[in-house]
Amino acid sequence: MIGRIIGISGPTVSVALAGLKLYERVVVGHARLMGEVVRLEQGRAIVQVYENTRGLGVGEPVTGTGTQLAVRLGPGLLNQMFDGLQRPLEALRQEQGPFIQPGGDRSQLSSAQHLRFTAVKQAGDEVRVGEALGFVEEGPFRHTIFATGSAGTIDTIAEGDLPADGLVASMSDGRKVFAYHDWPVRLPRPYRRKLTRFEPLITGQRCIDFLFPLARGGSAIFPGGFGTGKTLLEQSIAKFAEVDIVVYVGCGERGNEMAEMLDDFSVLSDPWSKRPLMSRTIIVVNTSNMPVAAREASIYTAVTIAEYYRDMGYSVLLLADSLSRWAEALREISSALEEMPGEEGYPTYLGSRMAEFFARAGVVETLDGKIGSLTVMLSISPPGGDFTEPVTQACLRNTGAFFMLDTALAHRRHFPAIHWFQSFSLYEADVAAHLDKQVAADWSALRRETHELLQKEESLREVAEIVGTEGLQDADRLLIRTTEGIRRRFLAQNAYTDDAFSTPEQTHQMIRRMIEAHHGASARLEKGEHLEQVLGEHR
């Protein structure tokens, strides 16, 4: 059935077309723009259009597709860059040139590649939904092909080279299972159960790993004003994190940054597996000048892809930069729908949408009985660097770790500009217990002492503001020397040198040397030596 456009307002279009369902995907106008039904009223449906509506005319045709906005899941996702609607950007460039033209239905994932399938089930086997039928090789990874749809008995199953359409198995009830399947982006993928585990996720950033550690399956946010190094930190973590798969979402951010990231990731290798970094990475990008509605969809596209790899039993890290741009897209759409605004114009459902999103992180036992994890790290761009704004606040209620990026530290070129008093990690005790066993028995003890030294320094600096550093006692001046070293050499890490990545062992050695030197110097002060003598030697 073909309907007509009857109204256009910003990214939303009202259409006269009976029989549409909520969240159904529709094709809008002569240019065949993609859209999604967001509201149904008597005689009309409101469609959120994922592309620029400029030039769209009233009276142009609209057709429903009968399906929801979905991601195509299957081999070939890794090593790719997609837009917010999962269109492969490199293919788009070859087809259209450097600028993205609106409209047109494009295949989301190329099925033309050659796939070799190894079956783990055989004809006659009963399979449940989400059970593995077999796997194909995707670069260095074993890519599981799951039974989809409903439970049943396998009639025939492929082995070796798959046919061009990717047919894997035929079921006795006549259904067919392919290497590719579509999954609605707004629907979390199912698992058997969620597990409570706190295994460390090593990021390679000393300040995070040592002071505010992250757990696999956990979540973290890092809010910071502009210029505080959110993107740089996020990209460093994408490079060095000890995970199998990284899904990176550039949500409403800069195009040049994405070019830079592609450039870097294609030459660098993963420090853990030594393989090219891109072979474990999927990038979803919707830059700030790409259409707003697709920006809203992009994080769902990414999280669905991330869940899919989690279901294969991998440890997956989802990084989004920045969640604020997603929230703003939500606000823009909400405002075009003339919904009643909540705080600062954001829709009142901002908090619940975010909570749902955070809930997609976790360690799970998959339908196939494997253990997979999805860790979520989100950057936030608070207006004016003010953390009392709704997006930061909504995230704080849901997140497991909070890395506050501080403008004053950034101005001093202390990167990562993570503030060591304001930040927190709810995982610290559990993760530190793991690291005591894995790295060194004194890990927790060193952590405690470092925290204490930094705390003491803070109060000493307040005193020094009044009496001057000359007025402090030798022991206090020594402490300030030590913490200065900790701040400059340990907590700060230059992302452009070899120091950009630090293993837990290196982190431990470095801090232990610093703390031991401090102990040594303190002992000599107590024996009556002068500070100048002591410092002169151990410098």
Add this chain to the structure above:
Amino acid sequence: MRLSRHSYSTLRSIQGPLIFVEKVIEARMGEVVSIVFPDGREVEGEVLRIERDTVLIQVIGDSRGLDMDHSRVVFTDAVKRAPLSLAVLNRTFGGSFQPLDDLPMFVPDRWAAVSGLPLNPVARERPQEMIETGFSTIDGLNTLVKGQKLPIFSCAGLPSREIAAGILEHARARSDAAAGQGAASVVVFVALGLAHHEYAYYRQTLERVRSDFVAFINLAKDPVVERLLAPRYGLTVAEYLAFEQGRDVLVVITDMTNYCDALREVSTAREELPGRRGYPGYLYSDLASLYERAGRIKQRNGSVTLLPVVTMPEDDITHPIPDLTGYITEGQIVLSRELHQRGIFPPVDVLPSLSRLMQRGIGKGRTREDHRDLANALYMHYASGRDLRRLEAIVGREGMSDEDRRMLDFAEAFEREIVHQGTARRGIDQTLDLSRALLERFGLLGS
């Protein structure tokens, strides 16, 4: 499909720059309309919103004199386009692309939609070729590269125009500088809501600059809505010159604060929900649709480098305009009232200033091998010196250690010798030599 031009006299209401027209058949979003006044005068308008057969139109230009009974609106079935041709070079236009230099309008080779299309991120070439501006604080510490967008955050009364003019005059690609060539290949200058004396200043600069230019001028007296259009014309022309004609284009837009205020004015008239400080919620996306047009494209010559000037209201960097600009652009050059009052030119406060694309533009083979180390050392020691000034205010210089006093002196010398340079142009080698000498004098090198 409808006929290409439709004329309507069914105006329902007129509110400032907005007109509602009824009984319109098949209008297009963004469609250009021509509004015919009772006295026969014509101005342009654009379709903003459509609800069945009622269309909301924004008048681009002065709406005084419109009436309900005799005015007409002609729909053209086309979205806003810019005429393109090399004949655009060295011409001056108004905010609606009307010639202001007493020459006839040129014959365009083709037309392109002014809103542009988003550049595919995989088609972007990573910007890494330094542009030498002649200012130490930029070249040495916040290096600008081809294809970057780097705004100047100024305050009312600070010499942002002298800095912008200095860059227009002296900017050259590092590779060209070595070969002794001239300034940026083309300058696109967009004036938004400028006072006449400001404009006169830029006018003189453009005449002095040896490179080609294209100017789009909207002065304070000109229609507010044109301020939304002029930068889009400028950038469409810039993209054409860069990516089709292979020129290196430097786009200067001043003042973006006037642009944002125009956007707020129009948004309020449209009765949209206001965001922070009354600016519309989509200010970020709207600014991004301009700033993101800077860049380079793989396998093509040419570049669009963008230098917007933003005047921070109340000197407040957290005001929505500089704030959202900073979130989109690749760094910022921040001017300081305090430095200006102490007679330092350019009064650039290097601590909040930043160039995100600096790292790839400097170092061996690009500027000099020691560039990065020198810049890092200057930053670190200047930041400590600045911190100590607060302490000095409380305990006095006498209460401080020798080491602390040395850092205070260093910060002072840095401002006097590196930041301050008057109107002289400094090459990058000179900047680096001065920096090295200063650090050596204070014994701060190689520690």
